[in-house]
Amino acid sequence: MTHPLRLGIAGLGTVGTGLVKLVQTNADLIAARAGRPVEIVAVCARSRTRNRGVDISAYAWEDDPVALARRDDVDVVVELMGGENGPAKALTEAAIDAGKDVVSANKALLALYGQALAEAAEAKGVALRFEAAVAGGIPVIKSLMEGLAGNRITRIKGVMNGTCNYILTRMEDAGLPYDTVFEEANQLGFLEADPTLDVGGIDAAHKLALLAAIGFGVQPNFDAIELGGIEKISIEDIRAAADLGLRIKLLGVAQMTGRGLEQSMTPCLVPSDSPLGQLKGGTNMVVIEGDAVEQIVLRGPGAGEGPTASAVMGDVIDIARGLRLPVFGQPANSLAQAVAARATASKPFYLRMGLIDKPGALAKVAEALGLAGVSINRMRQYGHADTRAPVLVITHKTTRDAIEHAVALSLKTGVVVGEPVALAIEED
Amino acid sequence: MTHPLRLGIAGLGTVGTGLVKLVQTNADLIAARAGRPVEIVAVCARSRTRNRGVDISAYAWEDDPVALARRDDVDVVVELMGGENGPAKALTEAAIDAGKDVVSANKALLALYGQALAEAAEAKGVALRFEAAVAGGIPVIKSLMEGLAGNRITRIKGVMNGTCNYILTRMEDAGLPYDTVFEEANQLGFLEADPTLDVGGIDAAHKLALLAAIGFGVQPNFDAIELGGIEKISIEDIRAAADLGLRIKLLGVAQMTGRGLEQSMTPCLVPSDSPLGQLKGGTNMVVIEGDAVEQIVLRGPGAGEGPTASAVMGDVIDIARGLRLPVFGQPANSLAQAVAARATASKPFYLRMGLIDKPGALAKVAEALGLAGVSINRMRQYGHADTRAPVLVITHKTTRDAIEHAVALSLKTGVVVGEPVALAIEED
Incomplete structure (x- = not known):
């Protein structure tokens, strides 16, 4: 398998430009590791003439991303345009439909349409990889x-x-x-x-x-x-x-x-x-x-040009090496539904409220928390210059439901000024 | 490719036992991800009867690791015996020779004989993977x-x-x-x-x-x-x-x-x-x-049973999924020689010496450092109860050669007591 792997790159912003540089700079090293050369044959972006600091004159130019996806001389379509819909989606669908492997950095597209795209890719037997979509350069x-x-x-x-x-x-x-x-x-x-x-x-x-x-x-x-x-x-x-x-x-x-x-x-x-x-x-x-x-x-x-290009290149080299995996690691048609589960995991919470500066205000809030079943671990009242007394509560482990109930009851007491802030504490 | 991937495991210590548990506990999940079941068919260890807290009665037993490696019903030989030579090497060579894929946790064997083993594995077209040999559970x-x-x-x-x-x-x-x-x-x-x-x-x-x-x-x-x-x-x-x-x-x-x-x-x-x-x-x-x-x-x-077994299992699933890579990421016969290079990278150093408690001792050491071209960034002399004055030097960036020269010159002054300690500082 020593014929080159030919890329068509859609999108020449920060990441696309970084990928072009990487393919050009590390060509020998990439070929040694991938077992075959990796070449760019065609690119597509909004502006053909913008100065990007890289020479793209050797690559065919396409104005239309879908046309890029369908080119006979492209093995892998690299989608770096972004956007959850529109051209990025059309390009990705066209590439899969044309039997091309796809490498994408598009988190929005994959989070929203990933299931359908995965089913389509697996039905066609093509790869759809997206390392660059999550956490930049981290594999x-x-x-x-x-x-x-x-x-x-x-x-x-x-x-x-x-x-x-x-x-x-x-x-x-x-x-x-x-x-x-x-x-x-x-x-x-x-x-x-x-x-x-x-x-x-x-x-x-x-x-x-x-x-x-x-x-x-x-x-x-x-x-x-x-x-x-x-x-x-x-x-x-x-x-x-x-x-x-x-x-x-x-x-x-x-x-x-x-x-x-x-x-x-x-x-x-x-x-x-x-x-x-x-x-x-x-x-x-x-x-x-x-x-x-x-x-x-x-x-x-x-994020950034180099790190994100590194992630894209990792996917490209996987494809060059012949790695074939289901898009999400097991067949798309075997994935369970993820339902919107109300958080039941028990955690300590941080609660900040402003109280009116009157005797008994703190007692009323403490009572409200107790009524909601929220147990107080630590409480601090800070010194203050205005009429609002900032109070801080760290609760024992409880659920978000209980905390929201406690906040609602606290608001009903009439001693809370402004909007309370409730944040979960992730301890370990 | 829905026929099971059949493992022969050599070594049932901590890691081997952990692997058996993992294959048994997560069988369904592993099959879903690997695209096929992963099964253990045979095992080999020093003691057949030792209680390991796992049931191995369903697996064929081999007393001889090499016999395990040659079994017709084994697809992947998992080497968890350890030791840089002896049975582990014989088993690995026999497995490669018999055309089996090998997964190993044996860092010593691979560091010392990895080149020859890689050449043999690549000539036979088998995988030799060793994620578990480095940094336990970290991929x-x-x-x-x-x-x-x-x-x-x-x-x-x-x-x-x-x-x-x-x-x-x-x-x-x-x-x-x-x-x-x-x-x-x-x-x-x-x-x-x-x-x-x-x-x-x-x-x-x-x-x-x-x-x-x-x-x-x-x-x-x-x-x-x-x-x-x-x-x-x-x-x-x-x-x-x-x-x-x-x-x-x-x-x-x-x-x-x-x-x-x-x-x-x-x-x-x-x-x-x-x-x-x-x-x-x-x-x-x-x-x-x-x-x-x-x-x-x-x-x-x-280290540890679970983390190391996790790394071994990652390699096994890669093989089940059909991933095939050169052992060290590019063909073994294309790897350059790594020569023993004297460290020339420039770094700050930490230098601790005991000096005799006499006037001028510190000056002599400072002069010795200067003669060796080592420039001092910080120096501290600590209070002391005995006749030995502990002196601490942080140098500006220099080479290990220069530091060793400085230490040798310091020792020649006759004011240094005991053996100086010189450690590189890795700042970034």
């Missing part, structure tokens, strides 16, 4: 789908959106409020065109849906994920957490409980000195737990 | 050989012997001397029958030789590794390091320099707050750096 999909394939996976946790982690880290380090750091991140070009994808947790939840599908043998189901963004995290919360030896992270958790698979992507508190707690800036981390392996922690750059 | 070989295959690897670093890391961590936490903790580890059963394999750095160096072969496209060459054990690390060194914000780790480093590939497995100092510095007890960590991916950090249990 997390390969580790989970292949390296840990002997394990019954029990939990997957992770920080998978570098922008949110940058914002939270920067708020703590510089003592700045959310809005200021959000604007900073915007100026630095860290945010998606629609920033809700980042700060609303959507992008990270797309990634979690893909990992959960592989780890737990379910159809990827974005809608089954309990979703919460970081927009409501205040500098007060960050300081209070630090005071307790905790840090706030936008944390994805997929875990098998007695009532089925629970998936959430929400701001959580983790110990400051844990691997997750120490994660700074745009770095990603995924923690995988299985019945045999215990716990594996994978850490690396979550 | 580091898969990550390096497959996930990061598009990268020119620039450096691999890691803590890969849990026993050494346990000893060093325990010395620091409990303030105990080396000999006491060594004896503790021995009592706990953490040490190999020949403890030099652990504390002499040999076991970890075997692992580094395998990673270097894959990452840098060289023949595994244990003899090319600069080797140093932890036996000479004193509680004084551990305290002095802590004082400087550093921790001592038995650290493997393989890096490409202008003069070729340098490999070392020696006690080094790392920042206490770095991922490597924070690694406690028996956990392993491997850091991989490549031109595209930047830096990936992998962390997990370095």
